[in-house]
Amino acid sequence: MEAIGHAGTCLGILASDGIVLAAERRNTNKLLDEVFFSEKIYQLNADMVCSVAGITSDANVLTNELRLISQRYLLQYGESIPCEQLVSWLCDVKQAYTQYGGKRPFGVSLLYAGWDHQYGFQLYQSDPSGNYGGWKATCIGNNSAAAVSMLKQEYKEGETKIDDALALAIRVMSKTMDATKLTPDKLELATLTRHDNKTYIKVLPVAQVKTLIADHEKKEAAEAAKSKPSTAS
């Protein structure tokens, strides 16, 4: 749990027409080779993505297991695994490590975003104990408590569309991230939406993230100007 509290922030927001996942990229050293397109966000199956906070090596094992579970289900039933079943299955595995065998628990918290035909868009969070919950908006990792309280105030249930969720994600990330200024290379954004009976998972390209951050900064500046009319004159 300690390692997770120090890990890069991950944030998920449920919109009425999709889900947004945002993750803070910690390893922005220029010397790092850009091998992976996405450092913290992983696709699990056709209809689900997840993002991780904690010990990266543990996270790799878990995401691999999640992918295996999804494919086993697809092999057995011929359709995509419902989100809660996947989360529940993995959490049973995680729980076993807290009770049997003398092994240590996985030091990872995960955010799962997915769609299934039973419940539509869903967002889940799980932690090393194996507990999980369904959320409308939540955050894990560094400064997650502050982010969650901000989300509590600003999240509007039933009125949030993907674009609102994206803007809200940027707003919350800018307040909770380490660096003073948000730059596109420090932030990973992904959206999960449905069109024509197919799920589309998109990791936003750098250009689009840049535009969103620029919009956010414009709004911030406008609000700052509004709240200090005396200094403007």
Next chain:
Amino acid sequence: MECVLGISCNDFVILASDMTNAHSILVNKQDEDKMFKLSDRLLMAVTGESGDTTQFAEYIEKNIQLYKMRNGYELSPPAAANFTRRNLADSLRSRSPYMVNFLLAGYSERTGPELYWMDYLASMIKTPFATHGYGGMFSIGIMDRYYRPDLTEEEAYDILKKCVAEIQKRLIINLPNFQVKVLDKNGIRALNVIKSQNLTA
């Protein structure tokens, strides 16, 4: 020797199966129920090796119920069909393969009525109408001739009566009774048994 027939239309699926239970030349009973209710919206009519049929059908039935208990909702017909096929395929290259042929009928809000034909080699197709057995060979032509997706229940039942009449006329083995069940959005309902006396009348 056994025969099952199935027709799937816009609002319902109707299954018919013969009711003769026989061992070699001896008929044990003429009122056997060969249809298994897997769930409120899934019905399976099974033929094949005696014992394997019940064993396999009950195994699938209990697994479908287990899924419902675990997850709070039922498997959809396509998922249930795939699950059944997967089990049959896995057992095929094991020590004890199941020798069963069957028709699986299902209804869900999302998919509507569906009919799946599966044989002992675990091949599966979704189809508007299907049959198993020698009797089925006579019947499939009749279904070809009269099938329409917008049939009413009475019209589909009539087609099945035509099929049974042909089976009873041309098949060397006597199959006097056929049980009929229909599956629609309200669940599973039994219709009148087609008896050979009723047909000649």
